[in-house]
Amino acid sequence: MKLHRATALSLLVVAVVAAASCGRGTPTPAAPGVEKATIVVGAMPNPDSAPLHMAVQRGYFAQQGLTVKIREIQSGTAALVPLQGGGLDFTLGNYVSTYAAQSQGAGPFLLVEDAYEAAPGTFLLMVPPKSPIKGLTDLRGKRIAVASVRSIVTLAVDNALETAGMSEQDVQFVSMPFPDMLSQLMNERVDAAVLIEPFISQFQKDFGGREVWDLMSGSMGNFPIAAWTTTVRFAKQYPNTTAAFQRAMARAQNDASWSHKAVVDILPTFTKIPSTVAEHITMGNFPVNLSVTRAQRVADVMAEHGYLDKPLDVKAILAAQPTAGGAS
Numbered sequence: 001m002k003l004h005r006a007t008a009l010s011l012l013v014v015a016v017v018a019a020a021s022c023g024r025g026t027p028t029p030a031a032p033g034v035e036k037a038t039i040v041v042g043a044m045p046n047p048d049s050a051p052l053h054m055a056v057q058r059g060y061f062a063q064q065g066l067t068v069k070i071r072e073i074q075s076g077t078a079a080l081v082p083l084q085g086g087g088l089d090f091t092l093g094n095y096v097s098t099y100a101a102q103s104q105g106a107g108p109f110l111l112v113e114d115a116y117e118a119a120p121g122t123f124l125l126m127v128p129p130k131s132p133i134k135g136l137t138d139l140r141g142k143r144i145a146v147a148s149v150r151s152i153v154t155l156a157v158d159n160a161l162e163t164a165g166m167s168e169q170d171v172q173f174v175s176m177p178f179p180d181m182l183s184q185l186m187n188e189r190v191d192a193a194v195l196i197e198p199f200i201s202q203f204q205k206d207f208g209g210r211e212v213w214d215l216m217s218g219s220m221g222n223f224p225i226a227a228w229t230t231t232v233r234f235a236k237q238y239p240n241t242t243a244a245f246q247r248a249m250a251r252a253q254n255d256a257s258w259s260h261k262a263v264v265d266i267l268p269t270f271t272k273i274p275s276t277v278a279e280h281i282t283m284g285n286f287p288v289n290l291s292v293t294r295a296q297r298v299a300d301v302m303a304e305h306g307y308l309d310k311p312l313d314v315k316a317i318l319a320a321q322p323t324a325g326g327a328s
Contacts, residue, residue, distance in 0.1 A: 033240055036241045038068075039069070039245065041092075042072075046178075046197060047263065048115055051286060052070065056070070057266065075177075076091070079093060080097065083230070090229065091228070094151055095226065096298060100307055103312060109317065110319045113227065113228040113290065114227050117285040119216065122196060122283065123153070125144070125214075125215055127193075128207065129210050134212070139192060140170045141170070143172045143190040144174065144191065145180075152226075157171070158305050182203050182209075224298050289321070290319070295314040299312040
């Protein structure tokens with residue numbers, strides 16, 4: 001069934017707002033300096049989340065007085081519900097879903113640290129090797145698997161289709177987890193899929209998957225993808241904890257930005273990517289600070305494509321950066 005993006009977002013907002021009524025429960029006993037010593041962080045098993053695992057492994061959170069429990073999420077969109085309801089304290093969230101949900105009354109959310117920026121080859125529209133689909137115009141009326149609707153993925157597809165004189169109304173988005181997409185493609189239940197690593201490499205290696213379009217090329221080059229996110233409520237209730245999280249993640253983001261090898265080395269520890277494959281996959285960039293300019297770029301593109309009812313000034317959604325120091 002075709003999901004109209006406004007309907008899909010409405011369902012998300014209802015779920016997020018309903019989750020908010022569930023409360024946050026009893027705070028974890030805190031170590032000195034932080035109000036909540038144990039935090040739950042949502043993350044996907046893909047390269048975007050590498051700095052989080054680096055921060056845990058290298059003791060950056062421990063140095064800030066924090067213990068981190070990582071909970072796997074299906075997508076940044078899906079994570080907004082437990083984030084709002086208190087099942088997650090922080091999460092890896094894609095900019096598009098967060099902005100869209102907040103513009104419809106969910107949240108309010110707060111972006112505390114940048115996470116991931118696209119590079120060529122990181123978001124590919126792919127088809128099976130024998131597919132008749134050769135270019136964007138061949139997608140008219142076709143089913144495209146996406147991790148979530150009203151997200152960075154569907155925005156990127158819409159942007160690509162526009163270059164061919166089409167829009168997302170000309171295709172049918174089918175939402176499903178990334179791990180399910182390869183079998184759905186090969187069984188012809190969907191015609192194309194938007195894949196990220198490690199699924200790009202897996203699809204190419206195991207099935208001869210073929211690229212139709214690099215969604216992060218042209219006007220979408222170096223597009224901001226994800227940020228570490230919390231709620232305004234959590235940040236106000238636990239300001240020292242939030243600052244401690246930011247300091248730990250800032251160190252890890254810096255490490256990831258400087259050392260490709262560090263990212264490659266840690267990927268096999270939290271994904272199903274073997275080390276022999278990890279060194280060859282295509283990865284995006286790991287920004288080292290929150291940028292109003294980058295964050296606003298996302299909101300502006302969303303407005304151009306009808307993902308926002310009105311222009312969004314992102315300054316209120318970006319958290320202030322903490323001072324250096326903290327627990328050690």
